[in-house]
Amino acid sequence: MRQCTLLQLNRSGVYYWPVPESEANLELMRLIDAQFLEAPYYGSRQMTRHLRRPGHDVGHKRARRLMAGMGRRAIYQKPRTTVPHPEHRKYPYLLRDLVIDRPNQVWCSDITYIPMRKGFLYLVAVMDWHTRKVLSWRLSNTMDAAFCVEALRDALVRYGTPEIFNTDQGSQFTTPRFTEVLE
Known part of the structure; x- marks a missing residue:
């Protein structure tokens, strides 16, 4: 115990031994990596469909875990629906403490x-x-x-x-x- 204190290691780090990926997962990771270079907009569900076509038995949660472990995230344009225009007038918020009790109010x-x-x-x-x-x-x-x-x-x-x-x-x-x- 004294050695761990001197080395400044957490106890969990001493007892935790990471399990290496299986050969099947490594093969899937190679396929994911190759497809990600072709289609970086594929998320885990599209990647799952891609892997199932040649017959690999993989679910979207497994594909998501493998992609996350590889640092692969789908690249796509995210919408920005609320963007204020700097020249437009800003209006006050009128609903604070208002009781809404009828239609068309x-x-x-x-x-x-x-x-x-x-x-x-x-x-x-x-x-x-x-x-x-x-x-x-x-x-x-x-x-x-x-x-x-x-x-x-x-x-x-x-x-x-x-x-x-x-x-x-x-x-x-x-x-x-x-x-x-x-x-």
């Missing part, structure tokens, strides 16, 4: 993304906070404000005007094209 809107095989589709939804009903929605393959304005106009035509409209401060919701419809 507060509406909200947000953008999310749906991953597709090559890229993303963006979904905007307008929702009533009290009823939790989706009043309107639109899909787009770009983050332009036009599809947000369309969804807003559709909700206003169908359900009237809310007292408060709440969104994040993303550029699609602070653009004059969007705010003029609300004003």
Whole structure:
């Protein structure tokens, strides 16, 4: 015990002996490495499908563990749905301590993304906070404000005007094209 103190080793480091990877895992790691050079956007599930085609028995959790051990992570463009525009006006948050107890008192809107095989589709939804009903929605393959304005106009035509409209401060919701419809 005194030797461990002098060497400044943790006790767990003395008793832990890493187990080397099996030959089967090493072969899978070689295949993963070769495919990753060809398709660095493959995640563990796509890599699993790639490995199963020639007949290797591998699940996505095993592929994920092997990829993580090799330091391989899928490279792909991640969407940024909330990006404020520096020239757009910022609006105050009106919902602090507000009791929402009736329809059309507060509406909200947000953008999310749906991953597709090559890229993303963006979904905007307008929702009533009290009823939790989706009043309107639109899909787009770009983050332009036009599809947000369309969804807003559709909700206003169908359900009237809310007292408060709440969104994040993303550029699609602070653009004059969007705010003029609300004003």
